[in-house]
Amino acid sequence: MSEVAACLSLEDKIESVLGDLLEEYSAEHDHPWIVGFSGGKDSTLVLQFVIEMLLSLPPSARRRTVHVVANDTLVEAPLVAKHLDKCLARIRTGSEALRLPVTVIKTSPKADQTFWVNLIGRGYPSPSRTFRWCTDRMKIQPTSHYIRSQVASNGKVILLLGVRRQESSTRAVSVNRYSNGGRLNAHNDLQGCLVYRPIVDFSTEEVWQILLQRRPPWGGTHRDLVTLYKNGQGGECPLVIDKSDAPSCGTSSSRFGCWTCTVVVKDRSMEGFIESGQENLEPLLEMRDWLAEIRNDPTRRMAHRRNGKVTYLADGSLIPGPFTLTARREIMDRLLEAQMATGEVLITEDEVEHIERIWAEDAAFGLGAAVAEPADSEAVA
Numbered sequence: 001m002s003e004v005a006a007c008l009s010l011e012d013k014i015e016s017v018l019g020d021l022l023e024e025y026s027a028e029h030d031h032p033w034i035v036g037f038s039g040g041k042d043s044t045l046v047l048q049f050v051i052e053m054l055l056s057l058p059p060s061a062r063r064r065t066v067h068v069v070a071n072d073t074l075v076e077a078p079l080v081a082k083h084l085d086k087c088l089a090r091i092r093t094g095s096e097a098l099r100l101p102v103t104v105i106k107t108s109p110k111a112d113q114t115f116w117v118n119l120i121g122r123g124y125p126s127p128s129r130t131f132r133w134c135t136d137r138m139k140i141q142p143t144s145h146y147i148r149s150q151v152a153s154n155g156k157v158i159l160l161l162g163v164r165r166q167e168s169s170t171r172a173v174s175v176n177r178y179s180n181g182g183r184l185n186a187h188n189d190l191q192g193c194l195v196y197r198p199i200v201d202f203s204t205e206e207v208w209q210i211l212l213q214r215r216p217p218w219g220g221t222h223r224d225l226v227t228l229y230k231n232g233q234g235g236e237c238p239l240v241i242d243k244s245d246a247p248s249c250g251t252s253s254s255r256f257g258c259w260t261c262t263v264v265v266k267d268r269s270m271e272g273f274i275e276s277g278q279e280n281l282e283p284l285l286e287m288r289d290w291l292a293e294i295r296n297d298p299t300r301r302m303a304h305r306r307n308g309k310v311t312y313l314a315d316g317s318l319i320p321g322p323f324t325l326t327a328r329r330e331i332m333d334r335l336l337e338a339q340m341a342t343g344e345v346l347i348t349e350d351e352v353e354h355i356e357r358i359w360a361e362d363a364a365f366g367l368g369a370a371v372a373e374p375a376d377s378e379a380v381a
């Protein structure tokens with residue numbers, strides 16, 4: 001925490017953030033704002049401040065567009081996905097009613113790059129710490145694509161993130177590394193994108209205190225958010241914009257991530273939802289555990305990689321390829337059973353079509369033989 005921020009009362013800190021936002025929004029340039037919104041507490045607080053600042057201005061001075069951008073991996077925990085959709089709908093209608101220049105956008109992975117198309121279609125093994133193929137395809141690329149499109153139309157954009165030093169020691173290091181000490185910092189990967197972290201020096205307690213004291217200007221209350229955290233035991237999976245954010249994805253045992261995440265050892269948030277009365281979600285927890293279990297089963301992995309090559313480690317042991325076609329069909333059957341049992345949409349028809357097309361191509365090229373040796377590394381390309 002900066003020394004100045006540490007000396008301020010909470011009211012003074014809030015005034016200081018609102019003043020900073022107003023000053024930046026009133027600057028001479030026309031660069032639009034993009035608020036990275038996950039539906040979690042930190043990005044909700046940033047949006048709360050942004051909308052309060054906009055409302056403090058006369059309508060004629062609200063001249064720059066504010067894009068509220070959320071990402072849906074399509075494998076979000078159902079309660080989290082519903083909360084996000086509800087929030088986005090409220091923000092959209094609330095902003096329209098208040099005549100605010102706010103655009104609400106939900107990005108998602110490309111149709112041929114979703115979790116199930118890669119895992120069940122192409123046979124990518126369930127993600128692990130050493131082979132985490134999902135974050136870039138499902139989180140970084142969809143949002144980056146939207147930001148780049150806005151940079152292309154506007155020259156530059158200001159990206160507002162609910163990043164806080166206190167989130168974790170990893171986050172504090174990353175904030176310090178990418179901060180020049182000023183309000184706006186060039187994004188690490190996205191040219192023309194300037195990052196603004198308005199609540200970087202707020203503590204977790206302060207974030208909750210402010211949210212509990214204020215109503216969202218777009219309508220409703222923050223009570224749903226409190227319940228979600230209480231039941232889900234925890235952390236949040238913030239909008240992931242670049243690889244420096246990626247270590248936080250799937251590595252903490254208590255955050256809202258994809259319900260399919262096999263990178264975490266245990267899905268504590270899903271366990272929390274079930275313990276708090278959502279027993280219908282139990283098949284998801286069982287499916288996730290099973291996906292983690294089968295990833296190293298040699299009888300379910302191909303000998304060949306998807307490019308037809310067979311690769312070996314220095315000690316001569318085989319590096320297993322993707323899941324076999326039989327295993328992929330088995331995963332699809334289990335997923336459809338879980339879908340039926342939970343009554344939740346777990347896979348879309350579009351994904352099923354993509355998967356069937358890939359299976360047909362793989363069968364035509366004879367990709368399907370199982371590995372005979374233990375799996376301890378990955379190869380799918």
Ligand code: SF4
Pocket residue numbers: 073127132134135138139249250251257258260261262263264
């Ligand atoms: S939460 Fe897990 S499955 Fe989802 S993108 Fe992150 S690492 Fe991958």
